[in-house]
Amino acid sequence: EAGVTQFPSHSVIEKGQTVTLRCDPISGHDNLYWYRRVMGKEIKFLLHFVKESKQDESGMPNNRFLAERTGGTYSTLKVQPAELEDSGVYFCASSRYQGSSYNEQFFGPGTRLTVL
């Protein structure tokens, strides 16, 4: 079974530009999550999809961030326009729907975003 994949692995952009990160969850996983780790700090929750619906977007920093999951498969996270403080590693995770929150989340390798 293929794991969670993320593209690109690295992205370096200038302040004010737009970047789109992509996540492909494990096949059959209805739950998809985005997290972010700013250097040396905690891994912070951004949002949670159940299929194509946003279940919880309480962690999204501001309206420069837009996440989508059309068709309930892969997800994209767009940052527009990017600011210096958006730099960090963006992780995507997925989990099966088990009617409980105690299901293991499987993480992708992350996308390292650097905003200059």
Next chain:
Amino acid sequence: DQQVKQNSPSLSVQEGRISILNCDYTNSMFDYFLWYKKYPAEGPTFLISISSIKDKNEDGRFTVFLNKSAKHLSLHIVPSQPGDSAVYFCAATISGTYKYIFGTGTRLKVLA
């Protein structure tokens, strides 16, 4: 305000000895706790978990202890192996919310 805290950024242990990683939390609503391990350039991988109704869970060399009154959990690795060298994240969640709240991680180095 950080709800999950890992106060030791790093820890070095000799191969074969016990590694003890600590985690404190502030939110008494948390009812499930997890440890994830992360190697460089990889995503975190699940290691072990514990429900708030238990005080201990064991899986091979890994044991997690939960002290609810102190709002403290710890991960014990016995015996420690060089391949255990990684960053360990403690995480907590509240049933029904799905999101995990992570600590800042502890970098474990096991010396051969």
